[in-house]
Amino acid sequence: MLSATKLEPNPHLRLALRARGKARRCAKIIAAASDLWREHGIDKVPLSQIAAAAEVSPQTIYNLIGGLDAIALAVMNVALDKVEATLSGTAKTGVDLALEASRVSARMYVEDARLYRQVLVRIPRVLFEGTHLGRDAAEVAVQAMMQAQAVGQVSKAVDPDRLGRTIYSNYLGAIYDWACGDADDAVFLATSQMAVLAPAAACATDAARPALTARLFELLGDP
Numbered sequence: 007m008l009s010a011t012k013l014e015p016n017p018h019l020r021l022a023l024r025a026r027g028k029a030r031r032c033a034k035i036i037a038a039a040s041d042l043w044r045e046h047g048i049d050k051v052p053l054s055q056i057a058a059a060a061e062v063s064p065q066t067i068y069n070l071i072g073g074l075d076a077i078a079l080a081v082m083n084v085a086l087d088k089v090e091a092t093l094s095g096t097a098k099t100g101v102d103l104a105l106e107a108s109r110v111s112a113r114m115y116v117e118d119a120r121l122y123r124q125v126l127v128r129i130p131r132v133l134f135e136g137t138h139l140g141r142d143a144a145e146v147a148v149q150a151m152m153q154a155q156a157v158g159q160v161s162k163a164v165d166p167d168r169l170g171r172t173i174y175s176n177y178l179g180a181i182y183d184w185a186c187g188d189a190d191d192a193v194f195l196a197t198s199q200m201a202v203l204a205p206a207a208a209c210a211t212d213a214a215r216p217a218l219t220a221r222l223f224e225l226l227g228d229p
Contacts, residue, residue, distance in 0.1 A: 032070050035060045036084055039077045044120045048074065048128060078128050079140075085114060085122070086143060093146065100154035101218065104170075104202045107146045108177050112198040115181070116191045126185035144174035151206075159214040160206065169209055176201035196225050 038059035042051045053074060057064045071080050089111045098106045115122040142148075148170030154160040160169065180201050184194035200222060207218040 028070060031060075031062060031066070032080070033084075035062065035067055035071060036077065036080050040081055040121055043124060044118075048078070048124050075128070078125050081121070081125050082129060083141065085111070086141065088114065090146070100150060100157055100159050101202065101206045101214075103153065104147050104150035104173060104206070105199055107150070108198040108202055109195075112180075112195050115184070116194065119191070123185045123187075126181055130182070144171045147171070147173045147177075147202075154206065158211055159218075160209050161211050164209045169205060172205050173202050176205065200225050 035056065039051070039056045042056060042059060053064050053067060056077070057067055060067070067077070071077055089107065092110050093103070093107055096103070096106055115126070148167050151160055151164075151166035151170040151173070155162065155164065155166045160166060177198055180189070180194060180197040183189040183197070184191070189197065203218055203222040203225070207215055207222050210218050
């Protein structure tokens with residue numbers, strides 16, 4: 007007679023299931039916070055209200071994500087994930103990739119302005135206090151400029167990493183003008199493109215500069 011053998015749980019499967027459960031709970035918390043912030047505003051929604059909406063305890067939120075500032079960063083990380091997912095399907099490269107990245111993210115913010123205006127205003131203070139996104143948000147712009155240099159759009163004398171980070175810094179300026187209410191949606195969408203084109207045209211090769219400058223002048227002209 008064959009003896010029954012007790013099967014031990016697969017530790018890798020157990021860890022995978024635990025990670026999946028954690029991801030689901032985090033997503034539910036972030037979605038609940040986003041909905042409440044759209045309706046009431048960040049400063050009027052306590053953590054306990056988010057916990058109730060997400061059907062978890064406040065301590066669970068602290069354990070999985072952190073406090074309100076950490077949730078705001080998590081909301082932005084979800085937004086950046088969406089941008090990266092959209093860009094993964096594009097065939098654009100070089101300067102066009104950097105323009106597409108700024109266009110996709112700017113439109114996403116504008117289309118959900120009730121959420122992102124208040125979150126984007128809060129983020130600089132959070133970052134200044136030492137909390138980080140946990141990712142290099144300038145990476146897409148840096149990769150785009152490396153591609154642009156490889157295909158002859160950007161001068162070989164330029165450091166593509168520094169150029170990409172300059173573009174990203176310019177784009178952040180456009181974002182915060184809009185988030186603070188100093189620029190309307192149309193101005194923000196245009197300025198987000200100028201943030202790419204101005205430094206790219208300044209650092210372009212002689213062959214690429216006329217086309218990039220023409221696109222920049224079109225945005226700078228009278229509406």
